[in-house]
Amino acid sequence: MTGLDAGSDKDIGGDRNVGGAGNVGRAGNVGRVGEGAPAGDVDVCMVGAGPVGLTLAIGPRRLGLRVRIVDKAPATKREARALVLWARAREALDDLGVGWTLGRHGVELEAVTIHARDRALGELTTGWARSAHARPLNIEQHGIERLLAEELARLGTRVEWNTELTDVKIHDDRAEFTLRHEDGTVASAAAPWIVGCEGTASVVRDRLGIPFEGRRRTGLQVVQGNAHPTWSLGEEPGRGHIFLAPHRSLLVFPLPGGGFRFFCFRDDPDPTLTAAPALDELHETTTGLLGKAVLALIARPEVRGELRDDPGLLPGAVDEFLRFDPPVQMVTRWAHRDTELAGRTVRRGDRLQLVLGSAHRDPARFPDPDVLDIHRDGGRHCAFGPGVHYCAGAALARAEAEIGLGVLLDRLPALGPGARPGVEVEYAPDWVLHGPSRLTLS
Secondary structure (H helix, E strand, O other): OOEEEEHHHHOOOOOEOOOHHHHOOOOOEOOOOOOOOOOOOOOEEEEOHHHHHHHHHHHHHOOOOOOOEOOOOOOOOOOOOOOOOHHHHHHHHHHHOHHHHHHHEEEEOOOOEEEOOOEEEEEEEEEOOOOOOOOEEEOOHHHHHHHHHHHHHHHHOEOOOOOEEEEEEEOOOOOOEEEOOOOOEEEEEEEEEEEOOOOOOOOHHHHHHOOOOOOOOEEEEEEEEEEEOOOOOOOOEEEEEEEEEOOOEEEEEEEEOOOEEEEEEEEOOOOOOOOOOOHHHHHHHHHHHHHHHHHHOOOOOHHHHHHHHHHHHHHHHHHHHHHHOOEOOOOEEHHHHHHHOEEEEOOOEEEEEEHHHHHHOOOOOOOOOOOOOOOOOOOHHHOOOOOHHHHHHHHHHHHHHHHHHHHHHHOHHHHOOOOOOOHHHHEEOOOEOOOEEEEEEE
């Protein structure tokens, strides 16, 4: 048999236990090829141009073997994916001659500050690994793929993008396989070895009858993304942060080009759901803001008219909607020190519930606070939190609200001139994230 499955791209640099009968790694089976001349035009065909496929392609190319590598994707993906290279992976990449290049394009994680309850608890330092690469290297996966593909091209092999493996037949001395190209044409080819690096949906693994040994992690939700935060913690090279809270945590690691990768972890409120979260679940504060803004506009036709006539007022209007009826009504904070607040003693460590909706109606800060005034200086509200608690997605939330309201004012008949729609509204049973769960206009 002449097939091999090399598992998922996430296995790069992991331990690979080589056993009898050609077992390679946790999910890899390989059979011995018959002796003799190579079948086809190449010695090895790699399927999948992620980090694993590219790394495995560079190895035989450096030994002088003829290598072909195909991937059904049009190009390297750009979204946030894997970030960290650990010591063992860096050592393996050193052996291939690309470790130094990757190191120049990454940033080593030197220390991580641990935060909880609005204060720093301490820090973790790296550098203890018994390796030439004692610290983990932060480098975007698409950056790794680009650099590995460039090294492979320097060795004479280029990735064939938009080329999908559709079938494999295994013989004693070769693998015959079918490839579908971008223009829809189908071609057959053969090679003594075919290596599957396509991740969980591997055609090679399926045809070899190798089960996927991974399993879905339950009870946990994870969201990740890159951002340049506006905060007081600065941007010290090589320093990350971990923020701990009940049932959730936030990991923040520096990126090579500046900014940070944010990993948000939280307990899954409903582990029985296995589908990916819907868009409204990820944007519940923005949808709450839009729903409340629509309700406010329905009751104020003169404000609707102003915004339709002058869309340039929308940024200020969004801030006023945030002040007037914020989607997040309450936040929890802990006192750093003993103090007195409104005649009451607050002890260090006391837990406080801050009602933002009430603060936004303080006449000492907002004249005529019960009036919706889209010309008000709305930048003084605290809907996005202050200081280190300032919402990292504030700019995105503002942009979504401005664009969404502009589209609704332009296209929704219920917000048109002279409209007096009927309104049916249901609120979610949540006093913190308080907003309409269903809003029907007729």
